[in-house]
Structures are given as C-alpha cells and as structure tokens.
Amino acid sequence: MARGNIKFYQFLLNGFPIILLFFFALTGYSLSFQIFKFNISFNLIHLIVFYWVLRKPEMLGYGLIFFAGIINDVVQNLPIGISSINYLLLCVIASFFRTRTLVPNLIYDWVLFFIAILIVSSIHFTVLAIFFDRSISYGALMSTAFFSFLIYPAVAKLFNQIYLLGLKQKNVE
Amino acid sequence: MSTETSRDDFIIAIRSAFLKKGNRQKFSLFTLLIISILVLSLEYFKTGPVNQFRSITKDIIFRGSYVVSSPFKYVKNKYYLFQDHMSMYEEFSVLRDKDLDLDSLRKEVDFYKSENALLKNLIEERDLFSKEYMLTKILLDKQSPYLKSLIINKGQKNGVKLGSAVKDRLYYIGKVVNVNFLSSRVLLANDLNSKIPIIIEPSGINAILSGNGNDDYAELEYLPTDNDIKENEIVYTSGSDGTIPASIPVGKIIIQDNKKYVKFYSNLNQLNYVQVNK
Numbered sequence: 001m002a003r004g005n006i007k008f009y010q011f012l013l014n015g016f017p018i019i020l021l022f023f024f025a026l027t028g029y030s031l032s033f034q035i036f037k038f039n040i041s042f043n044l045i046h047l048i049v050f051y052w053v054l055r056k057p058e059m060l061g062y063g064l065i066f067f068a069g070i071i072n073d074v075v076q077n078l079p080i081g082i083s084s085i086n087y088l089l090l091c092v093i094a095s096f097f098r099t100r101t102l103v104p105n106l107i108y109d110w111v112l113f114f115i116a117i118l119i120v121s122s123i124h125f126t127v128l129a130i131f132f133d134r135s136i137s138y139g140a141l142m143s144t145a146f147f148s149f150l151i152y153p154a155v156a157k158l159f160n161q162i163y164l165l166g167l168k169q170k171n172v173e
Numbered sequence: 174m175s176t177e178t179s180r181d182d183f184i185i186a187i188r189s190a191f192l193k194k195g196n197r198q199k200f201s202l203f204t205l206l207i208i209s210i211l212v213l214s215l216e217y218f219k220t221g222p223v224n225q226f227r228s229i230t231k232d233i234i235f236r237g238s239y240v241v242s243s244p245f246k247y248v249k250n251k252y253y254l255f256q257d258h259m260s261m262y263e264e265f266s267v268l269r270d271k272d273l274d275l276d277s278l279r280k281e282v283d284f285y286k287s288e289n290a291l292l293k294n295l296i297e298e299r300d301l302f303s304k305e306y307m308l309t310k311i312l313l314d315k316q317s318p319y320l321k322s323l324i325i326n327k328g329q330k331n332g333v334k335l336g337s338a339v340k341d342r343l344y345y346i347g348k349v350v351n352v353n354f355l356s357s358r359v360l361l362a363n364d365l366n367s368k369i370p371i372i373i374e375p376s377g378i379n380a381i382l383s384g385n386g387n388d389d390y391a392e393l394e395y396l397p398t399d400n401d402i403k404e405n406e407i408v409y410t411s412g413s414d415g416t417i418p419a420s421i422p423v424g425k426i427i428i429q430d431n432k433k434y435v436k437f438y439s440n441l442n443q444l445n446y447v448q449v450n451k
Contacts, residue, residue: 022241023241026234026237026238026241026242027238027241027242027245028238028313028315028317029242029245039319039386041317041319061199061200062199062200062201062202062205063199063200063205065205066200066205066208066209069209070212070230071234071237071238074230074231074234074235075234075235075238075313075315076315076320077315077320077322077350077351077358079213079216080212080213080215080216080227080230081209081210081211081212081213081214081215081216082213084205084208084209084212084213085206085209085210085213088202088205088206088209089206091202092202092206095189095202096186096187096189099185099186099189100182100186127213132216
C-alpha cells in the first residue's frame with residue numbers, strides 16, 4: 001500500500017469516533033423506522049459518546065462532544081445547548097464508572113449504559129418540559145433508551161474491533 | 174473505617190470525572206458543562222445580536238449538513254426515481270383507461286372561479302393572504318418518527334415569514350416554524366406537533382388535522398360525534414387560524430376500523446422543491 005494511502009487509512013481509524021460523531025450530529029440520522037405503527041429508533045450519538053469515553057477517552061475530546069451537541073441541537077430543532085449538556089453528563093457518568101472499574105466487562109458496561117441513558121434522557125426531557133414548555137413524550141423516552149440499550153453490546157464489539165485495527169496499524173508502522 | 178474509605182473513593186471518582194482533563198483533553202467536563210448551561214440560557218433572548226448570531230450559526234450548520242448528507246440524498250433520489258420508473262407502465266395504463274376530458278374540466282373550474290370571485294365581492298370579503306408563492310429548494314429533510322421537518326434554502330433575506338404555508342405543487346404540506354437569515358425550517362403536516370385547522374368537503378365539517386408521525390396519513394381531532402363523513406371526501410385548509418390561506422387541498426378521507434384519517438396527496442418523503450407563501 002502506498003504511504004499516502006496508509007496515512008489516510010490510519011487517519012480514518014484514529015479519527016473514527018470523531019468522524020462518526022459529527023456524521024450523526026450533522027445529518028441527524030437516527031436509524032429510526034416504523035414496524036406495525038410502532039416507532040423504533042436508536043440514539044447512536046449516546047452509544048458513541050458512552051463507549052469511547054468509557055473505554056478509550058483519549059480518542060474523543062470533550063470539546064468535540066460539546067460542538068457535536070450544538071450541531072445536533074440546530075439540526076434537530078432543539079434549544080441550543082441542551083444536547084451538549086446531555087452528552088457531557090453522559091461523559092461524566094462514563095468517566096466516573098471508568099475510575100471505579102478495575103477490569104472492563106461488557107455486561108457491566110451494558111447495564112451501566114442503560115442507567116446512564118435513563119438518567120440523561122430524563123434530564124433532557126425534564127429540562128425541555130420545565131424551561132421550554134415542551135411536552136414529555138414518555139413513549140419516545142423509553143423506546144429510544146430501550147432500543148439503544150439493546151444494541152449496545154453489538155456496537156461495543158464493533159467499536160472494539162475498529163480500535164484493535166487502529167492499534168494493529170500503529171504496530172505495523 | 175471502611176465506610177469512610179469508600180465515601181472518599183466515591184468523592185475522588187466524582188471529582189476526577191468532573192475536573193480531571195485526562196489524556197489529550199483540552200477542557201474539563203465541568204468547564205464545558207458551565208459553557209453549555211450558559212449557551213442554553215441564551216435561548217431566552219429572542220431578539221438583538223444574540224438572535225442574529227444564532228441565525229448565522231444555524232445557516233452555517235445547515236449548509237454543512239447539506240454537504241455531508243448530499244451523497245445519501247443522491248442515493249435516496251435515485252431509489253425513488255427507479256421506483257417511479259418501475260411503476261410507469263402501470264400508471265400509464267390507469268391514465269389511458271380513465272376518461273379525462275381535461276378541456277371541459279378546465280372550463281368548468283374557470284366558471285366556478287369567476288362565480289366565486291363574484292360572490293366574494295358581493296359579501297365584501299377581502300383576501301388576507303397573498304396568492305404568490307416562491308419556489309425553494311430543500312437543503313435537508315429530517316424524517317424521524319419524532320420530528321418531520323424540512324430545511325429550505327430561503328430565509329429572512331428572501332422574505333420568508335414565520336407561519337407561512339408551504340405547498341408541494343398544489344397541495345399543502347406544512348408551515349414555516351423557524352426563519353433564519355438564509356434558510357428556514359418547515360414543520361410538515363405529519364409531525365407530532367403539527368395541528369392545522371381544516372374543512373372537509375362536501376360535508377363542510379371543520380376539524381383539526383393532527384400529525385401522528387406517519388408518512389402517509391394524519392389524524393382528525395374535534396370532529397363532531399354524529400358526522401356523516403364518507404371515504405374519499407376532500408380535506409382543505411380552512412384558514413381559520415389566520416396564518417394559513419384557506420382552500421389548499423391537503424388530502425382525502427380514508428376510514429380504517431371506523432376511524433377517519435386523512436391520506437396526504439403529497440408524498441412527504443420525496444420532496445425536492447417546495448413553494449412558500451409570500
């Protein structure tokens with residue numbers, strides 16, 4: 001492989017969480033669909049922020065997470081700043097669990113993720129309802145949190161593989 | 174002793190989570206949280222330089238978002254084009270078999286139009302709304318079950334006003350809910366927060382069309398209990414809210430399990446250009 005190509009490949013692997021985070025923030029893509037009048041949607045940004053801050057915090061800066069939140073608010077028509085608060089609170093929770101955990105365990109992370117998104121989503125909807133007079137959609141709150149929770153192990157495995165690929169590339173160099 | 178140690182550990186972990194910058198982090202979470210709260214509190218200022226700054230920021234982000242999502246939009250458009258191509262022969266056969274005497278229909282419409290204008294003159298009714306529409310391009314379409322909106326490429330600079338009706342060809346699809354300097358946001362009629370006053374013809378019943386997040390149909394609220402609405406009756410905007418012009422066709426009535434819905438005339442997923450009321 002040419003040197004330029006290797007550099008680009010390495011850039012893609014190292015910048016993967018940032019690229020993915022800004023892609024979802026800018027496009028507002030939420031992988032949502034309807035099955036038998038039932039809405040299924042995932043909060044992919046929550047998955048990205050929680051996994052990378054919990055496992056590999058050096059790959060995703062807090063400042064970038066803050067900016068992704070601002071962009072997400074503009075795209076989703078939310079009060080500017082609310083998503084930043086959510087994502088940063090998710091970072092606080094992930095960072096707190098990281099300092100308290102000695103041996104990483106996927107099942108443990110999975111349960112913690114559910115608790116974390118329940119806390120963050122509750123704060124999100126409460127702030128919207130109290131300060132911005134928007135109604136709380138309990139169905140949306142619970143279904144998005146639940147479906148995001150369901151896919152966490154698969155997404156975590158995928159992210160881990162991508163991280164390992166990046167490490168392998170570094171070792172080759 | 175052990176309780177005190179675990180409490181200390183807990184406090185250290187909390188402090189570390191909030192204040193420690195960590196490897197390659199330029200800001201602590203605490204600083205960024207304070208900045209986010211300050212930014213959020215600026216949402217209360219709806220006028221002056223804060224509003225202008227917000228409007229410019231939104232314009233920049235929308236253009237960035239347009240660039241990032243353009244490959245996906247291209248693929249989506251190609252998919253719908255392929256679908257249209259596949260159903261072309263079927264549509265052609267249906268149209269060929271229909272007896273469409275367009276010329277006489279047009280003449281009939283012209284007659285009703287002039288009669289309507291004459292009657293309006295008689296009762297001295299004035300038109301509150303402009304009949305002019307401007308064509309705009311869609312920069313982004315945000316379609317999730319909880320938000321159905323479009324970002325169009327015209328804003329305050331081009332004379333777009335808050336609350337203006339938006340049409341796809343002849344049909345009503347939504348209204349402007351946010352105006353920036355160079356772009357605006359349109360809330361589609363199928364969004365969960367969309368409520369539009371409508372009139373069902375020929376029964377002449379007034380109701381509220383309420384979006385339910387579904388792409389094809391919306392629900393009807395405040396319908397009289399003993400109504401006699403039949404399938405395929407046409408739903409028009411009633412204009413009674415004072416912001417949306419009256420008589421724009423929205424869709425037709427469909428009945429499922431004894432409940433009445435409105436099926437939109439426009440396919441809200443396939444919009445590329447829309448018209449905004451000036």
